[in-house]
Amino acid sequence: MTKGLPAVGDQRRSQLLRGVLDLCLLSLIAERPRYGFEFVTALADNGLDLVSEGSIYPLLARLEREGFISSYRAPSASGGAPRKYYRLTEAGRAELGSGRAVWQTFSACVGRILTDSEPTGGSAP
Numbered sequence: 097m098t099k100g101l102p103a104v105g106d107q108r109r110s111q112l113l114r115g116v117l118d119l120c121l122l123s124l125i126a127e128r129p130r131y132g133f134e135f136v137t138a139l140a141d142n143g144l145d146l147v148s149e150g151s152i153y154p155l156l157a158r159l160e161r162e163g164f165i166s167s168y169r170a171p172s173a174s175g176g177a178p179r180k181y182y183r184l185t186e187a188g189r190a191e192l193g194s195g196r197a198v199w200q201t202f203s204a205c206v207g208r209i210l211t212d213s214e215p216t217g218g219s220a221p
Contacts, residue, residue, distance in 0.1 A: 164188035
């Protein structure tokens, strides 16, 4: 999933990302159809530079099998081989909407625990 040997902080980031990478890909596809390497670039541009192409393609294949995305081939702008682009299906739009709601609720709960917890000064019995 990650590039090279991750540092300690990167290991935690990688584990956190593992649970939401599919939603990130669906969200990127919702912006516009994309091909494989564009996902890696877009994720890195948004601070998620831990993801390699090798981890993207199996996930895209799973999302396609589940009916959340479909693919098509189009000529490369650089004149190379045609590229495989991915776009959202209606089921993918519904999954993204549902996933966003779950993520927002979950991240708000975790955020409260991590930021609002104050030491009580007491000790455990």
